[in-house]
Amino acid sequence: MEVTNIAQKSPSLPWKTRLTVSILCAATDASQRRDGTVNRRLLGFFNFKAPPNPNPINGVETSDITADPSRNLWFRLFVPTNPDQTLPVIVFFHGGGFVYLTADSKAYDAVCRRFARKVPAIVVSVNYRLAPEHRYPAQYDDGFDVLKFLDDNKSQVLPENADLSRCFLAGDSAGANLAHHVAYRAAESNFQKLKVVGLVAIQPFFGGEERTEPETRLSQLVSMKRTDWLWKAFIPEEEWVGRDHEAINVSGPRAAKIAAVERFPATMVFVGGFDALQEWQRRYYNWLKNSGKDVHLVEYPNMIHAFYIFPELPESGELISQVTHFIHKH
Numbered sequence: 001m002e003v004t005n006i007a008q009k010s011p012s013l014p015w016k017t018r019l020t021v022s023i024l025c026a027a028t029d030a031s032q033r034r035d036g037t038v039n040r041r042l043l044g045f046f047n048f049k050a051p052p053n054p055n056p057i058n059g060v061e062t063s064d065i066t067a068d069p070s071r072n073l074w075f076r077l078f079v080p081t082n083p084d085q086t087l088p089v090i091v092f093f094h095g096g097g098f099v100y101l102t103a104d105s106k107a108y109d110a111v112c113r114r115f116a117r118k119v120p121a122i123v124v125s126v127n128y129r130l131a132p133e134h135r136y137p138a139q140y141d142d143g144f145d146v147l148k149f150l151d152d153n154k155s156q157v158l159p160e161n162a163d164l165s166r167c168f169l170a171g172d173s174a175g176a177n178l179a180h181h182v183a184y185r186a187a188e189s190n191f192q193k194l195k196v197v198g199l200v201a202i203q204p205f206f207g208g209e210e211r212t213e214p215e216t217r218l219s220q221l222v223s224m225k226r227t228d229w230l231w232k233a234f235i236p237e238e239e240w241v242g243r244d245h246e247a248i249n250v251s252g253p254r255a256a257k258i259a260a261v262e263r264f265p266a267t268m269v270f271v272g273g274f275d276a277l278q279e280w281q282r283r284y285y286n287w288l289k290n291s292g293k294d295v296h297l298v299e300y301p302n303m304i305h306a307f308y309i310f311p312e313l314p315e316s317g318e319l320i321s322q323v324t325h326f327i328h329k330h
């Protein structure tokens, strides 16, 4: 199957998925102004939101918790109501190129609810600040500061059965880029109770100056035009060194010395065969592997970028099962 993919530009997807992808692309393209700013008002019409709900839906109750009012840093907490055994904690970062979407976006509320119920786990979905209004490293700071907040304030904000010594970082696309960088910082820090034992990188948003073959062939959702724009919106102008910045080309010439980071957690990388970013994701996997890290690669040959947020795709459920298995193993 992988062989036939080479010539194909798009996979066979249900019409519902294709329609949602087209609407997402049209909305994001229309919101990008020529001067590099984003029309948030316009985006607001397309970012359908789900409010927090103390009444369990599908066995999971949710609430929004503020970690730092001065920068409006908050997270949505997902607590499964049934199990009274201790549960791992997943700190989750949504995708959206560092520019789009929020922790209360409907699609991400649904994804986190599924993780909370299926694993089961306490899920903390971080509403980090967005670019270009807030640029790198604001997003990494927000992610890391939520870990510190949880470590400091566990008894006040998390249920008693939350086990912070089994903490996993997870995210998709830009959220996976963010999870990687937060995992790196966490591995170099000391917490009282919190211990990051795993990283789930779902189709991470990485890149570089080079144009890889899939980037020139595939344009579903993450075309080069869109990703080039997003990277420019993310990195502060005065820090722009091209797309080989260490936040973008993580395994490139400016890469961190990951081999020396002993506590870097076990990692799972998901890659889709119709994702323009796939080559960068495989390089990330190889970089971790060659640096002596415990890392697993899972390939979905027929899937596009962000496939798992579409519950109508059976592969979406498969991914949740694989993450569940990974979490239970660590």
Ligand SMILES: *[C@@H]1O[C@H](CO)[C@@H](O)[C@H](O)[C@H]1NC(C)=O
Pocket: 067, 145, 148, 149, 152, 153
């Ligand atoms: C813990 O919570 C308190 C009160 O909300 C806050 O002042 C403090 O900064 C928090 N700790 C961290 C590390 O965020």
Ligand SMILES: *[C@@H]1O[C@H](CO)[C@@H](O)[C@H](O)[C@H]1NC(C)=O
Pocket: 208, 209, 210, 244, 249, 251, 252, 253, 283, 284
């Ligand atoms: C980016 O990183 C890769 C390693 O993943 C490296 O081979 C490449 O030289 C870097 N720079 C460019 C221009 O792609």
